[in-house]
Amino acid sequence: MRFDGEFELEDVPPEKAWIVLSDPVAVRNSLKGCKYITPKDESFGFDDYEPDEDAETLPEADPEVVAARAFEEGKEYAALMQVGVGSVKPRFETTVTITERDPEQFLMTAVGSGSASGSSFSMDSGMRIHPSDGGEGSRIEWWTEADVSGRIAQLGSRVIDPVANKIVTNFFKDIERQMSDVDEGTDSGLTDRLRGLL
Structure with missing residues (x-):
């Protein structure tokens, strides 16, 4: 299955959009049904991990903290x-690896897989942020190739597609809200500092 699309942010420049989409906590907060996204090592246990439900995001969060937890190329989550x-x-229970993260091109790609009782999936996904044509905003291009098997696959695309589209639409609406908050709540000096840290 392939899902893709574009999303326009009228007044949020690519630099600030990149900062928000680089933060696992901001992404988690916008992704309905996501309990956490966190770095994974050999000792990680899905049943044992306790996420910080109250972790702050920009503009309230400390920029150093946001930069320290940002997605990293080659890292597993x-x-x-x-x-x-x-x-x-x-x-x-999903494992995702950031395969490419290019802050100059505002490009990030990832591969991942997950399993649940009687179902599993693998995916190859990415996003790229472009300056909007003739404006101060951004155009976010995103794509996901997913291979689903088991009980969920048996439901068919007629059931899966509307759920996936709803998740994506809600995700970008919430991301836009967060980006607008960051755009209003941070000055260009803070943005430049964060860009340097990221």
């Missing part, structure tokens, strides 16, 4: 997702 698809509400 654990994400716990629970999303209802039809009558099924699986709990996906």
Whole structure:
């Protein structure tokens, strides 16, 4: 299955959009059904990990803290997702690796896989932020190739597609809100500092 699209942010420049989309906490907060996204090592246990539910995001968060937890190229992350698809509400234990992260081109790609009782998936996804044509805003291009098997796959695209589209639409609406908050709450000096840290 392939999902892709573009999203316009009228007044948020690519530099600030990149900062928000580089923050695992901001992404988690915008992704319905996502309990956490955190670096994963050999000792990581999905059942043992306790996420910080109250972790601050920009503009309230300390820029040094946001920069320290930003996605890193080559790093592996654990994400716990629970999303209802039809009558099924699986709990996906997901591993994601950032395969490319280019702050000059505002490009990030990732591969991942996850499993739940009777279902599994693998994915190859990415996003690129472009300056909007003739404006101060951004155009975010995103794509995901997913291979789903098991109980969820049996539901078919007629059931899966609307759920996926709703998750993506809600994600970008919430990301836009966060980006607007960052745009209003941070000056250009802070943005430049964060860009340097990231």
